[in-house]
Amino acid sequence: MQFKFIKYTKLWLTISLAIILIGFGAMVRNQIETGHILNWGIDFTGGSLMEYQFEDSVTTIVPQELSATIDQVLPSTVSQITVTGEGTYLIHARDLTEEELTQIREAIHAQYGNFEMLRFTTIGPKIGATLKQKAMMALAVALIAIVLYIAYAFRHVPKRVSAWRFGFCAILALIHDVLIAVGFFAIMRFEIDSLFITALLTIIGFSVHDTIVVFDRIRENLKKQSRDDTFGDIADISLNQTMTRSINTSISTLFPLVALYIWGAPSLHHFIFALIIGIIVGTYSSIFIASPVLTFWQEKKRIR
Known part of the structure; x- marks a missing residue:
């Protein structure tokens, strides 16, 4: 028996939206109380x-x-x-x-x-401002490069499916992961420093890898698609086939991170915490966000 992931797309999106809004609420609170939406470290403020x-x-x-x-x-x-x-x-x-x-x-x-x-x-404050600008640029370049890479990697999907849609849906999932990780740091008022940016880039790499595995299975199953199968059916089949692998990979990665958080140097706690949140959220988005959004976009096009 296969679980119908696509059937509950609205539920998955509602859960994510609620968490993101809580994070935005924490940023508003921080702005009112401290004058800054995030607790920027000296790396970015001087x-x-x-x-x-x-x-x-x-x-x-x-x-x-x-x-x-x-x-x-x-x-x-x-x-x-x-x-x-x-x-x-x-x-x-x-x-x-x-x-x-x-x-x-x-x-x-x-x-x-x-x-x-x-x-x-x-x-100095000028160097801090420059580092903040470069950190944001690094994140933007990483996201653009991922869109281009996925669009190129999936160029051989059936013509009725655009390779660009795979790329943009993957980016949407990554933005989702980054927003939730930043939201947790806003809620906890943890310091945002260069290590946190490193954690975000690591999260992006992990999440996009997980998403590509699912998308690749969708591409392979599209080649075997029968006339009665909708894109949603193919997505459900692909998600059921890859979910165990995604969860096992995440759990095996979380074990050493949790050990480092408990027994590692206190100065690395926030960095490890960001990675733990990112891996959990990245696994969630690769299963419950990227493919359902891709399915919604594709089937909306088909209806038109």
Whole structure:
């Protein structure tokens, strides 16, 4: 017995639309409360990043107390402090000079004693804006290249089906994946940095691979299509044939990612979280979004 995926197209699209709208709602909330729809990292806004590790003898430091210590010498400097490990703190601040960095280190030393600076990174606002522009360009180029590749790869589909439709439906699924991943980061107010852009590109690669597998099966089954079979019937058959493979691939990929999230470095948690969300959503879109939308588009053309 085969599951009728296409029959429930409206349900799949409604679920996706609801999740995307929740993400947009979180962006509106962020804009109202912080002035930014997303929590952009210093990679894209400019600023300084300091990571300090304190000695074991130091009592656990509350991030708010550490921020107050810095504000005593340089008011309105710290934007966020994150605990990245036992006795280790990551401080996000405005763009700092060497003199200001020295003042901060002296204030922290006077309050908490010896510590080790694990890293210090500073990025000017102009460089941050350039990096943001290049990151958006990388995503746009990747999406355009995927459309062209899929249209070329599926150029031998039966003439009644346009290869371009395969490409555009794949892109729609990818945009769906990116919007949901960004939406989750907006909801959680996680930082958007260059690692997140890397995660998005990885998600796009995984999702398009999964979608192409399904589309390729549709192409092969179209060659065997009987007169009584509609495009929706072919899509249902193809989805049932490839669903087990898609789910198994996703699960086998998720296991190491979950392990990395639990036992890996805290600094990679947001990156791994983005990949986990992306793989789950990418698997969903390749099964429940790309092919149903392609079927709707194709059968709408046939009715006309």
